[in-house]
Amino acid sequence: MAPSSDHKAFRDILASARRVVILAGAGLSVASGIPTYRGQNGLWKTRNSTSFATPEQFREDPSGIWQFYHCVRERCLKAQPNAAHLAIASLVLPSVRSRLMPSLAENRPPLFITQNFDELSLRALDSLSDRMTSAEQKLARERLIETHGSINRTVCLQCKHINHIIDTPLCPALGGITEAIAGEQVIPVDQLPRCGGAKWNGANRYGRCGGLLRPAIVWFGEVPEGMGEIAKELNWTDLLIVVGTSSLVHPAAGFARTVKSRGGKIAVFNLERSEGDENADFLFLGPCEDTVPSILEATY
Incomplete structure (x- = not known):
């Protein structure tokens, strides 16, 4: 079955998910000039x-x-964080989570795994620091894994x-x-x-x-960072959101298959079709700086 591009159906799945993981790749930072x-x-x-x-x-x-x-x-x-970085970062805000993801277990932000080493996702988080308590800032940083350093x-x-x-x-x-x-x-x-x-x-x-x-x-032949925490989280993930990556390089290339095998849903945001779409339940094509903020309806 071809993946759906229904925005409302995706947001319904997002709203009902207890554990959400976001996996980002190089496409996330293209609009920032990387x-x-x-x-x-x-x-x-x-x-x-x-x-x-x-x-x-x-x-x-x-x-x-x-x-x-x-x-x-x-x-x-x-470079500066673009609209997609900021939309994803906004998901750490309790007010945004309660609106978009009211069913999250333990009321924690989604685990955000970025394969990018440009620190733009971290800087996007920091731009929201005045809207979080110190404890919320600490938790937001803990939930961001820069898996490639x-x-x-x-x-x-x-x-x-x-x-x-x-x-x-x-x-x-x-x-x-x-x-x-x-x-x-x-x-x-x-x-x-x-x-x-x-x-x-x-x-x-x-x-x-x-x-x-x-x-x-993390170079080729080296172990990506945070793999233990990632593996533990994927065991319970209801929804994996993949942004700006063709999912060709392991171990990240296997994350969608892991989630799918446990009954979870996969949503892919990418500029164009790729081999990584084979497990997708939802597919949203176009520049992620446009699709991610629009479809997530995130405010920042």
Whole structure:
């Protein structure tokens, strides 16, 4: 049976669901100026993913990888959350939940799993902080899983310290790197981002040990973050809302099948048809910055 595009029928299912999970992919951030990976002009259309998204390649070419992610990071820092980010974020507000999802168990926000590392979903949440208590803000953040990490976090390969920083550039040598020239020069390892920053003074303390940093992004071959919590939640999910992803990369590609096998419903919001639609009960095509706010009838 072809998936339904009936807005009211979807909202009825949403209203009756006790546990809702939202899974977002790169399509969520397109309207914010962040390219997808496999779509038109996607990053993996012009670059080999194994050259920029594996720990092995980072060991081979930390200079080239850091130049690439420096440019991606610059783009993400300049971007702003779009209407779809804000509509999804608004679901953490008790007033919105009581109107759209009155049947939610434990009155908790839906679990929101984003495969994007741009932090735009987190920033959308932060934009609503003045409408939440401190306890509600804490819960909202706990219910957001950045399963592929964050472009604004780094991890030290030596002491394993994880740091969150929005300053740019992360080291002077990256300051003049642009997308047009990224990878054309070799930056010595001791001039790349290091634990303790550019002013590291030779200390060997945790978080300031001078070790080489890498982006705290989940690369191919690494385990996505939050998988234990995600697996537990999917066991009881009544409705999985998939936004802006073709659902081709595992383990996220298997989430819909898991929910469906337990009797749950799947709603897909995507620009166009994809292989991930095979399990969909509802399918809403078009730019998600238009379809998500409209169909969810979310206010923010």
